[in-house]
Amino acid sequence: MQFGINNAPSHYQMMMNTIFPEEWLIIYTDDIIICSETWDNNLTRLERVLQKIVQVNIKISLKKYHFPYSELKALGHIVSGLTLSIDKNKVAAVLLKLMLQTKKEMQSFLGFAGYHRQHINDFARIAKYFDKLCDQQKVYEMTEERVEAYQELKNSLTNVLFLLITDWKLPFKLYIDTRGEGLGAALHQTQIINDKPVKGPICFISRQINLTEAGYGARQMECVCLVWALEKLHYYLDETVFDVTTDCNSVKSLLKMKTPNRHMLIWQIAIKEYRGNLVIFIKMQMGSCKYT
Numbered sequence: 001m002q003f004g005i006n007n008a009p010s011h012y013q014m015m016m017n018t019i020f021p022e023e024w025l026i027i028y029t030d031d032i033i034i035c036s037e038t039w040d041n042n043l044t045r046l047e048r049v050l051q052k053i054v055q056v057n058i059k060i061s062l063k064k065y066h067f068p069y070s071e072l073k074a075l076g077h078i079v080s081g082l083t084l085s086i087d088k089n090k091v092a093a094v095l096l097k098l099m100l101q102t103k104k105e106m107q108s109f110l111g112f113a114g115y116h117r118q119h120i121n122d123f124a125r126i127a128k129y130f131d132k133l134c135d136q137q138k139v140y141e142m143t144e145e146r147v148e149a150y151q152e153l154k155n156s157l158t159n160v161l162f163l164l165i166t167d168w169k170l171p172f173k174l175y176i177d178t179r180g181e182g183l184g185a186a187l188h189q190t191q192i193i194n195d196k197p198v199k200g201p202i203c204f205i206s207r208q209i210n211l212t213e214a215g216y217g218a219r220q221m222e223c224v225c226l227v228w229a230l231e232k233l234h235y236y237l238d239e240t241v242f243d244v245t246t247d248c249n250s251v252k253s254l255l256k257m258k259t260p261n262r263h264m265l266i267w268q269i270a271i272k273e274y275r276g277n278l279v280i281f282i283k284m285q286m287g288s289c290k291y292t
Contacts, residue, residue, distance in 0.1 A: 126183050170190070
């Protein structure tokens with residue numbers, strides 16, 4: 001296939017996804033990653049993939065074939081059977097820049113940081129200072145606030161937490177928090193690693209509030225935060241057991257409300273879809289996923 005054609009990459013990706021629909025495969029254009037838990041399982045799956053490759057007459061390069069790995073670099077990440085972390089070599093290149101001088105450099109930096117935002121707690125709070133900086137109609141000016149935010153984001157990338165690879169057999173813990181101008185949530189699990197229980201994040205999510213939400217009170221905002229987090233993380237939490245940890249009791253009161261208004265009713269229904277009878281609300285230790 002000629003990749004000079006405008007829609008060739010997306011068409012090729014769709015073709016590969018159709019040929020290899022298995023959930024234990026990760027496909028990115030012409031890269032195929034086979035995921036398995038045991039050596040025998042890996043050999044079995046490898047054989048299936050090679051049989052398909054022969055069947056559909058796809059050519060592979062033996063020079064680019066690697067087998068097997070307990071840890072590998074893929075799409076800017078380092079993936080192992082237990083954790084997902086950012087490739088430090090990629091981060092090092094970004095950190096060489098002491099200060100960004102142009103909008104183009106800022107856009108490139110924000111694109112890199114945004115790609116890894118699931119690793120960064122409070123990403124939306126930090127990145128909000130650059131919202132207007134990349135506007136073509138605005139003058140590029142690095143104010144003191146923006147310089148501090150830039151350094152904080154660089155530090156976050158340097159000291160980024162590893163993410164645990166999801167174990168679907170274990171329950172989740174969802175931490176939510178809202179403060180004034182943004183929403184934040186962190187999904188955690190406790191897994192056994194090297195015979196020891198390790199509690200770690202699966203991912204972090206955050207966003208700024210919109211104009212409508214800016215008029216809500218603290219109790220309403222906490223409900224908005226939970227509904228948003230459930231919708232954002234539905235592929236983790238749908239049909240599973242999980243605890244919700246918050247520093248506000250208003251969410252718990254919402255589920256018991258007998259005559260809710262229109263907004264509350266919508267939120268109530270949205271929350272109860274996620275096996276709400278099994279959700280436990282606990283007083284949060286501040287700092288688990290603080291937005292500010």
